[in-house]
Structures are given as C-alpha cells and as structure tokens.
Amino acid sequence: xxxxxxxxxxxxxxxxxxxxxxxGLHDDFLATGRIAPTVRPVVADxxxxxxxxxxxxxxxxxxxxxxxxxxxxxxxxxxxxRTMPVIRRLLVDAATDAGLVVAVxxxxxxxxxVEGDAGxxxxxxxxxxxxxxxxxxxxxGTNAPGTALRTGxxxxxxxxxxxxxxxxPWSCTAVPIRDPDSRVVLGALDITGGPEVAGPQTLAxxxxxxxxAEAELRIDRLRGREPGRPVHREAAPARxxxxxxxxxLLVRAGRSTLLxxxxxxxxxxxxERRAGLSGGELEAALSTHGLSAVTVxxxxxxxRSALGEEVLASRPYALRIPLTTDxxxxxxxxxxxxxxxxxAAYAGAVLPSSEAPGVxxxxxxxxxxxxxxxxxAGDAEALLAYGxxxxxxDDHGVWTAAADxxxxxxxxxxxxxxxxxxxxxxxx
Numbered sequence: 001x002x003x004x005x006x007x008x009x010x011x012x013x014x015x016x017x018x019x020x021x022x023x024g025l026h027d028d029f030l031a032t033g034r035i036a037p038t039v040r041p042v043v044a045d046x047x048x049x050x051x052x053x054x055x056x057x058x059x060x061x062x063x064x065x066x067x068x069x070x071x072x073x074x075x076x077x078x079x080x081x082r083t084m085p086v087i088r089r090l091l092v093d094a095a096t097d098a099g100l101v102v103a104v105x106x107x108x109x110x111x112x113x114v115e116g117d118a119g120x121x122x123x124x125x126x127x128x129x130x131x132x133x134x135x136x137x138x139x140x141g142t143n144a145p146g147t148a149l150r151t152g153x154x155x156x157x158x159x160x161x162x163x164x165x166x167x168x169p170w171s172c173t174a175v176p177i178r179d180p181d182s183r184v185v186l187g188a189l190d191i192t193g194g195p196e197v198a199g200p201q202t203l204a205x206x207x208x209x210x211x212x213a214e215a216e217l218r219i220d221r222l223r224g225r226e227p228g229r230p231v232h233r234e235a236a237p238a239r240x241x242x243x244x245x246x247x248x249l250l251v252r253a254g255r256s257t258l259l260x261x262x263x264x265x266x267x268x269x270x271x272e273r274r275a276g277l278s279g280g281e282l283e284a285a286l287s288t289h290g291l292s293a294v295t296v297x298x299x300x301x302x303x304r305s306a307l308g309e310e311v312l313a314s315r316p317y318a319l320r321i322p323l324t325t326d327x328x329x330x331x332x333x334x335x336x337x338x339x340x341x342x343x344a345a346y347a348g349a350v351l352p353s354s355e356a357p358g359v360x361x362x363x364x365x366x367x368x369x370x371x372x373x374x375x376x377a378g379d380a381e382a383l384l385a386y387g388x389x390x391x392x393x394d395d396h397g398v399w400t401a402a403a404d405x406x407x408x409x410x411x412x413x414x415x416x417x418x419x420x421x422x423x424x425x426x427x428x
Contacts, residue, residue, distance in 0.1 A: 008158035008198035017197035022160035033414035046142040050163045054381035066132035083213035091209045100193035109136025144174035145190040156196040171198040180218035182258045196262020237322035276318030285358030339382040380405035
C-alpha cells in the first residue's frame with residue numbers, strides 16, 4: 001500500500017475512515033495471524049516482531065519500571081537533559097496549546113519526560129504512558145517511540161496500527177535523537193494525541209525539533225560541556241558495546257566514542273583478560289597472519305592517545321579502568337538463568353566483521369552458549385525473542401522449539417508455524 005517512509009495519514013486522506021479500516025485489519029491479525037497486504041510494511045514488521053516476542057495484545061498497557069529516585073538519576077545522567085529547553089520552546093508549548101502530549105525517551109525506550117496538555121496527560125496515565133515507563137517495542141509492542149528506536153528512523157502510528165488494544169485510541173509520531181558526532185541513538189522525541197498527529201506536517205515538525213536538539217548538543221560539545229555527565233564520573237565504570245556492531249562503542253564519563261575495528265578488538269580482548277596480556281598473546285589474539293610487536297605497540301599507543309593515558313597499561317597490556325561490556329551482561333544473565341534478559345541484551349554477533357581469532361572465538365562461544373541454553377529451557381518467550389534477531393530469524397531449530405512450547409491453536413503458534421513453513425520452502 002504505502003512505503004515505510006510515508007505518513008500514516010497521507011495528505012487528503014480521511015483519518016477516521018482509515019482508522020476504521022485499520023481496526024478491522026488489526027482484529028483479523030490478532031484472530032488469525034494473517035497480515036493484510038494493505039498494512040504498511042513498517043507496521044506489519046513490527047506486529048510480527050511484537051507478537052513473536054511474546055507480547056499479549058489484550059493486556060492493559062506497560063508497567064512503570066522506575067521509581068522517582070531512579071527516574072531522577074536517569075534524567076540527570078541523560079545527555080538529552082540539555083535539549084529539553086529547545087524541545088519545550090519548539091514543540092511542547094505548541095503541543096500544549098493544541099491539546100497534545102510530548103514525550104522524550106532514552107535509547108532503551110524508557111520515558112524520561114512527558115509534558116504537554118494536562119488533561120491528555122491524565123488520560124495517558126491510564127495506559128501507563130508516563131515518565132519511568134518502558135515503551136520500547138519489546139515491552140509495549142508497536143508504537144511510535146519504541147518502533148522508531150527499533151528501526152532507527154522516524155515513525156508514525158495511527159490508532160489501530162498499535163499492537164496493544166488499549167493503545168489503539170491514540171496516534172503518535174516519533175523521531176530518534178542521535179549523538180551529533182557518532183550518530184549513535186540517544187533516545188526519541190514523540191508527540192501523542194489523536195489521528196491529527198499521524199500526518200506529514202507533524203512528522204516534519206518533530207524532525208525539525210530533533211535537528212535543533214542535536215544542534216544544541218553539538219554546541220555544548222564545542223563549548224567543552226558534556227551533557228548528562230554525572231558528578232562523580234570517575235566512579236562509574238565505562239561501558240563498551242560490541243554486540244551487533246561493526247565497531248565498538250565506548251561510553252565513558254558521559255561521552256560516547258566510536259572506535260575503529262582494530263581498537264575495538266584490542267579493548268574487547270583486554271576486557272576479557274583483566275590480568276593483562278603479553279605482547280605475543282595480544283598479537284595472537286588479533287591476527288591469523290601474525291602481527292609484529294611494533295605494529296601491536298603502535299596500535300595500543302594510538303588507542304591510548306585516543307582514550308587517555310590512564311586507560312591502558314603496558315607490560316603486560318591491561319585495562320586500568322573499570323569496564324563493563326554487553327558481552328558480560330549476556331553471560332551474567334545466562335548464569336543466573338534469566339534467559340529473557342539475556343536475549344534482550346544480545347543485540348547481535350560480537351563485532352560481526354572482525355576476523356581476529358580472539359574475537360571469533362568469543363563470538364562463537366557466546367552464540368552457542370545462548371542458543372544451547374534457550375533450546376534446553378524451552379521458554380517460548382525467550383525463544384521467540386531470539387527468533388526475531390538476525391541470527392535467529394532463519395534458525396529452524398529455534399523456531400521449532402518455540403512452536404513446541406506454545407499451545408496448539410493459539411494465534412502466536414499460527415504465526416510461528418507460518419514462519420517455519422516459509423523457512424522450509426526457502427531452505428528446500
């Protein structure tokens with residue numbers, strides 16, 4: 001019907017008539033698992049991910065995960081705190097006058113701020129659209145901020161295009177907010193209300209506000225201010241993300257740094273061996289063809305210059321700072337038997353483009369460990385969540401285990417069986 005980039009309500013369309021049509025398509029999907037070809041691709045894909053991930057479309061909404069103290073701490077640390085004056089000036093004031101609500105989430109879909117019309121905010125509380133609630137697509141199903149974060153682009157959702165039935169009276173438009181230098185997603189800006197917010201003019205307005213917010217972050221950086229930096233930043237461990245990324249992302253003292261692939265490999269290998277590595281051991285971990293000691297020293301020296309002298313030690317090569325990785329988070333969740341948490345943290349293969357032996361070994365070990373635990377446990381929710389990943393999408397064993405774990409005749413099992421049939425046909 002329309003492409004992903006098209007507005008939910010095209011110019012000249014009757015939003016009410018379109019919403020009634022969508023309501024019938026939504027009901028048919030929940031009853032049969034079939035998606036009509038007239039459903040927009042961005043919505044169809046999200047419906048499949050959401051239902052396949054174990055969400056119940058009939059539940060009342062999402063839970064509020066954060067208390068007041070945790071929420072304030074998250075706001076204080078967020079780089080988006082510096083953008084709020086711009087967002088209020090350009091969008092919130094106008095939205096309040098128009099009877100709409102504006103929300104800002106972090107990169108995980110946690111709502112940090114909800115502002116705008118007081119009456120509409122009160123109504124939104126009934127579906128838990130409040131600060132502190134998790135509106136990621138994995139937790140709240142198809143919705144503009146959650147799906148925008150999932151896809152990395154602006155999204156508009158008109159009424160029944162939401163998966164959760166309790167959210168279908170609402171419409172929304174959201175656009176990701178990115179770091180001005182690394183282009184890493186920091187969160188999303190959303191405007192919520194009636195069907196009027198799903199039109200092209202609203203999308204243009206939200207995009208313009210996001211551009212202004214990102215410009216504010218760039219100005220702050222040029223002035224030497226790092227928004228969202230905690231007061232005692234030296235005590236907070238640095239975070240290093242390598243899952244599903246072509247290059248590692250280091251977040252340290254409130255600042256994000258995108259490393260080269262070689263530097264990502266070095267930092268990852270050293271994070272796995274806190275006691276350190278000799279020059280020869282580091283050479284062996286980095287290349288199947290062998291690297292000279294001179295080359296290794298040069299690369300470590302460049303990495304030290306980029307991150308600071310206090311980060312890396314020599315003789316042996318070792319990390320001097322506290323560092324947590326997303327690899328460690330997956331392992332910790334698996335060790336504790338928290339399979340759904342492990343799948344949620346597993347964003348993809350470890351540095352998928354790396355051919356360094358130390359990285360390849362780590363990549364395969366983590367993938368097999370996760371998959372084996374999932375198959376052994378037979379947890380349908382965890383299996384389906386993994387099945388939505390790039391690695392799990394074509395994994396016949398995972399989808400078969402998910403089908404076996406679901407009750408016969410359920411709508412979710414019908415979706416899984418359709419996927420298995422498509423896999424059989426493609427792999428035949």
